[in-house]
Structures are given as C-alpha cells and as structure tokens.
Amino acid sequence: MKFNQVKKIILASGSPRRKEYLERYQLTYEIIKPDIDETPIRGENPEVYARRMAKEKVASINGDLGKNEIALSADTIVVFKEKILGKPRSKEDAYQMLILLNGQTHSVITAYALLVKEQNSLTVNAVCTKVTFNDLPKKLLRAYIDSEEPLDKAGSYSIQGDGTFLVNTINGSYNNVVGLPIEQVIQDFLKLNVITC
C-alpha cells in the first residue's frame, strides 16, 4: 500500500521494528538516533515516563529538522504492578521476570511523539495494551530463555518472535506491543499532512 508522501520522516529511533513499519507503507525516512538520558525520575509514573522519553527524543533532534520534515520518536515499556521491567541483566534475571509475568496480565505502553518544526506542532500520544500470559510450566520458560531471544528484550520476551507462545490474549493494539501503534501513527500522518491518499 502506497501513500502520497508530502513530508519526509525523520525517525528518532534505532529500532528495526519501527523502521519496518514505515517500510511496509513505502514511506521515505531517515534515521537520526536520539541521545538522551533515559533514567526514570524517582517515583515517576510509567506512562508519564514513556511520554517524557518520546518528547525528549524528538526534542533532541529538533536542530536537525529541515523544512517539510517531521520527526517521529517512540518509547515502549513493559509494566507490571506499576513497575517498569527493563531488559534482563542475565538468564537468571530473565527467568525471574518470566516467572513474575507467567499466568498474569501486564501492560505494554508505547508513547510516541511527532514534531513538525515549521508548524511548531508537537503531538504526544500513549497507547496501552494489556497482555495476558499463559500459565506455563517452568521448564518451558527455561527452554525459551535457552533460545537467548529474551536476553535483549524489555520484559524478557518478544511477542513477534518465538515468545509469542507465552501470550494467551492481548487487549488493545498488537503493533503497540511490537513497538509502534502504526494504526494511530498513520491517522496522525494524514491529519498532519505528512501523507495523503
């Protein structure tokens, strides 16, 4: 599917999944990786944190934005009982995370920001998807960790990878869990005249 692209997209993210979403719709983009401090503020609410990250990421590349360009950034976090689960530090750490999530429901929040310098317009949106894991035997979780897929993933799993067998149901946007609610971003692109159809 191809849109008429009016503005060039500057993707403020190194994530291969986000690139793939833009490529799927044949959108032209350039990557500028943001360089920001990603430390949460003590006591900061997870969604507030994700929104702040998305905002700071586009802000950090503001100076690189040219005429007729739009910057897109995103931040995806895995949240269980109000706590952000990052990437595991070891296989044992990954196992502890998966045991925590096993048979339970957690949230995946992606905040994204869109910045058009010339219009002085900033859009920040956050989408939340509830993910419910199957209740699986420990042996199966260990086998998944042995595949090494969880080791560089926030929350120690990948829904679009082998880890899909962990997930019983989701309630919300699937693309959001992968890393970008593209179904929302496309609607924003149309509103902001980045694309037309």
Added chain:
Amino acid sequence: MKFNQVKKIILASGSPRRKEYLERYQLTYEIIKPDIDETPIRGENPEVYARRMAKEKVASINGDLGKNEIALSADTIVVFKEKILGKPRSKEDAYQMLILLNGQTHSVITAYALLVKEQNSLTVNAVCTKVTFNDLPKKLLRAYIDSEEPLDKAGSYSIQGDGTFLVNTINGSYNNVVGLPIEQVIQDFLKLNVITC
C-alpha cells in the same frame, strides 16, 4: 526456540502462515492438502461450521497417517453479526465488506483439529478473537483495496499485512487472527507428546 520432536506433524493445510508457525519452532512437518466440501450447512452456526471443517480436514487425511504421526488442520473464519464473511468476489465486494466492518467489532474464529491415529485421539478446539476496526475515511479504504491485498483475504483484510492499519484493538489471540493460535497448539503438542522440552 527448539523442542525435541517425538512425532512427525502432518499439516492438513496449504496456508503459508500455518507453515511459518511450525517453521518458527523448527518443527518437522509434511503437507497433505485436504480435499473436502467446504459449503456451510443452511443455518449452521459459524463456530460449529469452523469446528466441523477442521474435523473433516483431518479426517480426510486419516488414511495417509502413519505410526508416530499427528495430523493438524485448521479453519479460520471472519464473522460479523453471525454471518461468515468469505473472500471478496471483486473490488466492489471488498469495499462493501470493509464499509461493513469499519468502526465496528467482528470476530475471527480459528478451529483446529489434532488427530493421532494410533492413540485413536481427536482434539478439536476453537479460539475466538474480537477485532475492532478504526473508523476510517472511505478514501483510505479505497486506497487499501487498490493495493489488491484484500482481494484474496477472508473478510477483505490481512491483519499481518498492510491491513494492520485498519485494526484499532483486538481482544484475544493475535496468532488466531493470522490463522493458527500457535500458543494453544504448542500446549496441545506437549500434552499429546508430539514435542517435549
């Protein structure tokens, strides 16, 4: 991720997506395409129909099953207001289906069957996922149809293709909408000693 595979899988389906799910977990399989009459019985409930299809598909290849083999079949249907939406017959038909689903919630049901001849065991299961579409301008639906992706898809869209932008939220299994709730099938495979870990 790799399991120890104890039984060979006979996939009674020509669907490339179902093949990919087995390949993702490095499972050895052989395809035997079932040849059955897929006409619904007058007044048949959609889920009952999908279960009957899955059952008839494995039954039709029963004679080809060897020792230490398990047959897997599946049938995926798109249901809106108790009516099964098949593949569109034309671009105009696809447009009518998408207008019907636009901004609304429909169901995707996949029924699957597992047959082990030597154990005389048949498992039939049906999984239902609710899919809610964005409420999109008609122009955008037309642009999607022009990509031709909808033309060979039940319900006139593909959630794992470009059509993903149509979907606002899902409630249930994502893989089920793609065509096989692999997260359930793997658990059945473990129970039926098709794989161990």
